[in-house]
Amino acid sequence: MKKSEALMTTPTEQNVKTTNVKDVLAYLADKFPACFSLTGEAKPLKIGIFQDLAERLQTDESVSKTQLRQALRVYTSSWRYLEATKEGIARVDLDGVDGDLIDASQAEHASKTLEQSKAKAAEKRKARIAEAKAKQVNTVADKPAYKKNQNKKPIPASKEAKVNQKPARAEPVAAKPVTLQPVVMSAVVAGAKVLIKLGQNPMPATVLEVNKDDVTVQLGSGMVIKTRQDSLYLA
Structure with missing residues (x-):
């Protein structure tokens, strides 16, 4: 397999071991496509799906129970999942088999949770x-204003020389942009x-x-x- 092809493959048991929630969800969607999805309309999950996952993956050392709990929490709190949790829709198990229907109270809870999240x-x-x-606003520097006195008498040469001896005002150095x-x-x-x-x-x-x-x-x-x-x- 070429290197470019390897980067395009879905997560496997070998590379999920130390990954984040996003990669764990991609792994679950690849292993249980009839239950989990990453795009499109989500399917409400069977109540107790965590126990089913723990049993199916008990010999799979690539993902821990802690990762599964966190992944399920993120998945079921997403807007896509909450929008799909409507009254009369069947919950599915890991194999995509329809189970209990979502009742009115469950649908109302999902709707309120979605509204609060948004x-x-x-x-x-x-x-x-x-x-x-x-x-x-705070980064805008205030520039001092100088008034020109046009009606002043010419300064004698000796005084003008003393005035010119004042140190020149240093111009501020522009900060280099951060890369x-x-x-x-x-x-x-x-x-x-x-x-x-x-x-x-x-x-x-x-x-x-x-x-x-x-x-x-x-x-x-x-x-x-x-x-x-x-x-x-x-x-």
Whole structure:
């Protein structure tokens, strides 16, 4: 197999061992395609699916139970999954076999959770924009204004020479632009230290959660925001 072909293959038991949640979900979608999916409309999962996974993968050392719990939590809290959790839709097991139907209370809970999640995302986006604008305002340097006195009498040569002896005002040196290097997707895991560019200045942040292409990070100030993986850079 060529190197380029190897990079395009889906996760296998050999390379999932130390990967992040995104790779574990890709592994589950590859191993149980009738149950898990990464794109399109999601299928509501059978209640107790974790026990089924633990039993099916009990001899699989490439993924741990902790990774499975975290992956299921991320999968079932995604907007795509919550939108698919509607009344009357059948839940599926690992083999895609229909089971219990979603009742009204379960559908209502999923709808409220989706609404709250989108509201939080909107608030974080608004706070991020406000913070970026505030930083841009603070970086604008105030330039001193000089008044020209056109009606003053000519200064005698001796006094003019003394005036010219004053040291010249040093011009501020422009800061060199910082070159940022994008973070490799496989390095974006919970707890990873990264830089996120808000406004003109990159800020250090810690990755809290990875959900598909969306990443939740915490700034040094304690503020938690959601951004895209392509907005993160090496710390």
